[in-house]
Amino acid sequence: MFFTYLRRELRRRHKAALVVASGLALGIALVIVVDSVTAGMNRAQGKVLESLYGLGTDMTVTKEPSPPGEGDAVRRPRFRFDAGEDAQGERQSQDVVMVQGFETLAASTVAQVARQDGVAEAVGGLNARVMKVDGRFERGEVRPAEPGGGPGRGGADVRGGGADFGVDSYTVYGTDVAHQGLGPLTSSKITAGRTFRAAETAAKVAVVDSAHAKEQGLAVGERLTVSGTAYTVVGIATADSGDAAADVYLPLAEAQTLADAKGRVTTVYVRATDSQRIDQVKGAIGENVPGTTVTTSADLAATVSGSLSTASGLAEGVGKWLSIVVLGAAFAVAGLLTSAAVGRRVREFGTLKALGWRSGRVTRQVAGEALVHGLIGGVLGIGAGLAGAWAVTAFSPTLTAEPGGGAGGGAPRFAGGAGGGGPVDRAASRALDIALTAPVSLTTIGLAVALAVAGGLVAGGFGGWRASRLRPADALRRVE
Template sequence: MFFTYLRREVRRRRKAALVVASGLALGIALVIVVSAVAAGMNQAQGKVLQSLYGLGTDMTVTKAAAPPGEGDTVRKPRFEFDAGDERQSRDVVMVQGLETLASSVVAQVGKQDGVAEAVGGLSLRVMKVDGEFKRGEIRPEGPPGGAGGGGGAGGGKVQGGGAAFGVDSYSVYGTDVAHLGLGPLTSSKITSGRTFMASEANSKVAVVDSAYAKEQKLGVGGKLTVSGTAYGVIGIATADSGDAAANVYLPLAQAQSLADAKDKVTTVYVRAADSQRIEEVKGTIQQNIPGTTVTTSADLANTVSGSLSTASDLASGVGTWLSAVVLAAAFLVAGLLTSSAVSRRVREFGTLKALGWRSGRVTRQVVGEALVHGLIGGVLGIGVGLAGAWAITAFGPTLTAELGAVGAGRGPGPLRGEAGTRALDIALTAPVSAATVALAVGLAVAGGLVAGAFGGWRAARLRPADALRRVA
C-alpha cells in the first residue's frame, strides 16, 4: 500500500517533483564539479612535486651552501686549451647549487625513527666549450721591392685568424642504481631502451632525457662523452610532467668520479614509514643531524605560485563556500516546496486521517515522496556534475606552476640552477572519484530527508476537521 500510493503520487505530481529534484540537482552537480576540480588541482600540484623529487619522496635532506666570507674568492670555471689549429673541446663538471654531504649521512638518515628508506643523489652541471683556433696570415703592407728600398722586409700585418667556440651547459644527476624506486628518475618513464641495473653501479652507462637526446641526436646504443669519458646510452627517459629533473642520469659512483666528489652527495631523498608522521620525522632528522636542511613536500607546495596556485585557492576557497551556500539553499527550497505542497493537500491528508491513517503513517508517506524527489535530484545532479567535469577535462585551460626556492640555497637538488625558480605547464583535469559519487548520493538522500522533515512536520499537524472545513 505504501509503495503503491507513493508511486501514484509521484507520477501525479511530476511537475512539483521535477522542481524539487532540479534544485537539489543543481547543488549536487556543483559539489561534484568543485570536488573534481579540487582533486585535479591536488593531482597537478602532485605532478609538480613529483617532477622535482620523484615518486614516493616525502622529504629531502640537503645542506645549504655557506655564503662567501670576506676575502673568499668565488670559484669560477677555468678552461685551458693547447695552442694549435686543431679543434679543442673541454668540459668542466661542477656540483650544482648545494653544499655536498658525506655519503655516510644517507645511512644516518635511514636509521632515524620513522624513515622507511633514504637514498642519496649527486646533482652536477657540465659546461662544455667546443671550438677551434685559427692562425692568421702575415701579409705585407706594400708591394715587394717598392720605392724607398723597403722591399717589404719585416713589414706587413696579420690578417684573418681568431677563435670560434660554442658553450653548452647541461645537468647530470648521479643516481643510486641499487635504489631506483626513490629519487628524481622516478618522475620519468623509460620510453626506449632500459633503465639501470643494480650491477651497473660502476659501469659507464647513461640514461638520457628524451628532449636532450633529440637535441643532441642521441639514441640507445650511442655514446655520450663527458669530460673525456664515453658513456653508452642504455635508455631514453621521458618526464611525466614534460620537464625532466636532469638531462643525463649516471650511476652515482660515476658522477662522483666526474666531479671529484668521492663519497659525496648533494641530496638525500627520504620516504617516511607513515605519511601521517612526516613533520615528526622532519623534526627528528633536524635534531639528530645538525647542519642539514629538511624540506618536505608540504614546504615545497607552499612555494608553488602562478595560475595553478590561484586556481587552487579559488577551488578550495570560493568554490567550497559557493557549493555549501548553493547546497544549503537547495535543501531549504526543497523543504519549503514540500511543506507548501503538503499545505495544498490538506483535504487529502485530512480525509486519510478521517479514514484511520495515523499521523505517523501520513508523515512516512510525505517523507517517502520527498526521498524519491531527492534521489531523482541525485541522479540528475550526478549526470550534470559528470558532464561538467568531463567538459573541464576536455576543454580546460593549461595552468602554469612556478616553483621558487624554499629558502636560500635550498631546493630540489637536481633542479637548483642559476635562476632558482622553475615553471611547469600543467593541463587542468577534473577527475571524479567513487567517493565523490558516494557523497553525491548521500547529499541526495540528505536533501530528501530535509525536505521530508519539513513536509512531515506540517502533515503531522493536520486534523481531520481541517479536511471537513475544506469540503464545506
C-alpha cells in the same frame, strides 16, 4: 499501507515532486563537478611535480643554506689552456664538473633519514653541471707597417689571430643504481636500450635524455666523454612530461668522482609509509637530522604558477563556496516546497488523523515522500554531474604550469641545494602544458548519495514538523 500511499501521492503530485528533485539535483551536480575538477587539478599538479623529482617521492632533504658570509667560499670554474708555440692552431677542450648549488650532505645522511619513523625508503642523489669549453688559439700575422703612418708606423703591424672558444653546458645526475625506485630518473621512460643494472655501481655507463642525445648525435652503444672519462651510452630516456630532470644520468659513484664529491650527495629523496604521515615525517627528519632542509611535495605545489595555479585556486575557492551556497539554497527550497505542499494537504492529513493516524505516522509519511524526492534528485544530480565532468575532460583547454615560479621568487630549491640547480631550477624557467581532466571517484558518488538523502531529510523534517502540528478538528474545518 505506507508504500501504497507513497506511490499514490508521487503519481498524483508528480510535478511538485519533480520541482523539488530538480532543485536538489542542481546542487548535487555542481558539487560533483567542482569536486571532480579539484581532483583533476590535484592530479595535474602531481604530474608537474613528478616531472621534477620523479614518481613516488613525498619529500626531499637537502643541506640547510649557510648564512651569508659563512661556510665555504663558492668555487668558480677555472679553465687552463696551453697557449704555447706548439698549441697554436690546435683544437683544445676542457670540461669542468661542478656540484649544483655547491651544497652537499654526507652520504651517511641517507641512512640516517631512512631510520626515521614513517620513512619507507630514502635514496641519495648528486646533481652536477658540466661546463665544456672548446676552441683553438690562432697566431696573428706580422706585417710591415704601411707607408704614411697608421698604428704600425715605424715598426710592424700584427693582424688576425686570437682565440675562438665556445662554451657548452649540460646537467648530470648521479643515481643510486641499486635503488632506482626514487629520484628524477623515474620521471622518464627508457625508449631505447636499457636502464642501469644494480651491479653497475661503478661502471662506465650512462643513460642520456632523448633531447640531449638528439642534440649531440648520441645513440645507444656510442661513447660519451665527460671530463676525460668515456662512458658507454646504454639507454635513451624520454621525459613523461615537460623537460627531463637531467641531460645525462650516471651511477652515483661515477658522478661523485667527476664532481670531486666522493661520499657526498646533494639530495635525499624520501618516500613515506603513509601519505597521511608526511607532515609528521617531515618534522621528525627536521628534528633528528640537523643541518638539513625538508621540502614536501605540498611545499613545492605552492610555488606552481601559471593558468593551472589560477584555475586550481578558482576551483578550490570560488567553486567550493559556490557549490555550498547552491546546495544550501536547494535544501532550503526543497524544505519550503515540501512545507507548502503539506499546507495544501491540511484536510487530507486531518481526515487521516481523525481515522486514527497518529502524528508520528503522518510525520513519517511526509518524511518518506521527501526522502524519495531527494533520492530522485540524487539520481538526476549524479547523471548531470557525470555529464558535466565528462564535458570538462573533453572540452577543457590545456593549462600551463611553471614550477618554482611565482612573484615571490621564494621557491624552494627542491633538489639542488641552497645555491640553485637540480630538477626544479632546470625546469623553473620552462612552462609545462597540462591537459585538465575531471575524474569522478566512488567517494564523490557516495557524497552525492549522502547529499540526496540529507536533502530529503531536511525537506521531510520541515514538512513533517508542520504536519505533526495539525489538529483533526481544525483541519476538517478548512477547505483544500
